[in-house]
Each structure stands twice: as structure tokens, then as C-alpha cells.
Amino acid sequence: MVLSTEGTTVPESAKSQTPPYFRFVARFLRPRPDFDFGFIKPVRAEAVRRLGLAPGARVLDAGCGPGGSLPFLRAAVGETGECVGVEISPTVAALAERRIAQRGWSNVSVRVAPAQLVELPGSFDGLLMFAAPDVYASPEAVHHLLPRLRPGAGVAFFGAKLSSGRWGWLLNGPFRWLMPRLSFASTPVPTEAPWDLWRPHLEQLEVREFFFGWMFLASGRVRQVASA
Numbered sequence: 001m002v003l004s005t006e007g008t009t010v011p012e013s014a015k016s017q018t019p020p021y022f023r024f025v026a027r028f029l030r031p032r033p034d035f036d037f038g039f040i041k042p043v044r045a046e047a048v049r050r051l052g053l054a055p056g057a058r059v060l061d062a063g064c065g066p067g068g069s070l071p072f073l074r075a076a077v078g079e080t081g082e083c084v085g086v087e088i089s090p091t092v093a094a095l096a097e098r099r100i101a102q103r104g105w106s107n108v109s110v111r112v113a114p115a116q117l118v119e120l121p122g123s124f125d126g127l128l129m130f131a132a133p134d135v136y137a138s139p140e141a142v143h144h145l146l147p148r149l150r151p152g153a154g155v156a157f158f159g160a161k162l163s164s165g166r167w168g169w170l171l172n173g174p175f176r177w178l179m180p181r182l183s184f185a186s187t188p189v190p191t192e193a194p195w196d197l198w199r200p201h202l203e204q205l206e207v208r209e210f211f212f213g214w215m216f217l218a219s220g221r222v223r224q225v226a227s228a
Contacts (some may be wrong), residue, residue, distance in 0.1 A: 052154045054125075
């Protein structure tokens with residue numbers, strides 16, 4: 001089901017937003033709720049594998065978009081677990097809801113709210129942020145989501161970065177220019193190390209680069225709280 005945030009003041013600029021990119025693809029995806037680009041599926045599978053989820057776990061998919069990662073997450077937690085997606089755009093969240101309805105999943109839901117404000121009861125064993133720079137590169141989102149994760153919970157996030165390779169200059173400039181135009185105006189400009197914001201909070205941080213260093217997959221475990 002699609003759930004809206006109740007009792008939370010959401011900035012007007014964050015209400016009913018749909019990234020410009022999805023204005024173009026929403027019509028295509030609406031009758032094809034299970035569509036996903038073939039080249040990205042192995043990356044999604046690897047990101048979910050890195051979370052180390054077990055059957056019965058609770059996992060959060062922040063910035064879930066049209067739900068491309070939900071089949072992988074649902075397979076990892078099984079029928080006894082729970083998947084909770086968070087998506088700021090009602091239009092995009094509706095696409096994820098169609099995917100959920102078609103699969104008949106009773107333990108998968110989507111909450112329509114900014115990741116910085118969403119109400120999340122209970123704690124989670126994993127957090128995925130796939131192609132969601134407004135989440136993984138937002139200090140406010142990190143501050144809000146971290147307390148919802150159990151110590152040792154898996155965290156994985158995938159997105160664009162600036163390449164430090166010899167030919168980085170070819171796309172670094174276009175990435176800086178395109179990101180806020182294809183996504184939200186508030187989308188952070190990619191950096192060479194988008195995972196730095198999470199580094200202090202994660203153990204066993206692992207980063208893999210894709211596509212000549214212009215994409216990355218980072219993962220780790222939420223640091224255990226030292227006992228007094």
C-alpha cells in the first residue's frame with residue numbers, strides 16, 4: 001500500500017514532486033510495472049546481496065523510485081520479512097505500488113514522504129539507497145535514517161560519481177550540469193567520493209566502481225555502539 005506521512009510537516013517544495021526524468025518515463029512504465037533495464041539488474045542484485053539480509057528481516061528502500069529493487073529485497077527477506085520503500089514523488093510511488101499489486105506482496109509497502117522526514121516505526125536490518133543521491137548524499141537524511149537501523153545493519157547505495165581516471169574530464173562536466181536538471185533541483189552535484197558522508201557511520205566500508213569510474217556501489221555495516 002502507499003502510505004503518506006501523518007503528523008509531519010513536509011516543506012511545500014517537497015510535496016508531490018516528480019523528478020523531470022520520471023516525467024518522461026512514467027507513461028512508459030505505467031503499463032509495464034516490472035520493467036527494469038537489463039544492465040542494471042546485476043548491480044541491484046549485488047547491492048542487495050551486500051546487505052546480508054536473512055529471511056524475516058526488515059529492510060528499508062529509501063528513494064525506491066518505481067520499485068526496481070523491491071523484487072530483490074523481497075526475495076532476500078522472504079514472506080516472513082518486511083520491505084518498506086520510501087519515495088518523495090506520489091507519481092513515482094504509484095508505479096512501485098503497481099509492481100507490488102501485480103506480485104501480490106502483502107509484506108511490501110511504500111511511504112510517500114521525503115527520506116529526511118518519513119515516519120518509520122520499529123528498526124531495520126538493512127538500508128538500500130539505489131540511485132538516490134537525494135538520500136545518501138543528504139546529511140539530514142543520514143541523521144534521520146541512522147537511528148532507524150540496528151547496530152550491524154547492512155547499508156548499500158549506488159549512484160553517479162565524478163571519475164578520477166585519466167578520461168574523467170569527458171563526463172565530469174556533463175554530470176555536474178545534468179544531475180540537477182534530470183533530478184530534483186536539490187540533488188547534490190556528484191563528487192569523487194559520494195560515500196564520504198557515510199564513512200564515519202559504517203564498518204567494513206567497501207566501494208566498487210563501474211562504467212570507467214562514473215558510477216559506484218558502496219556498502220558497509222552500521223557501527224556497533226561501544227558499551228560503557
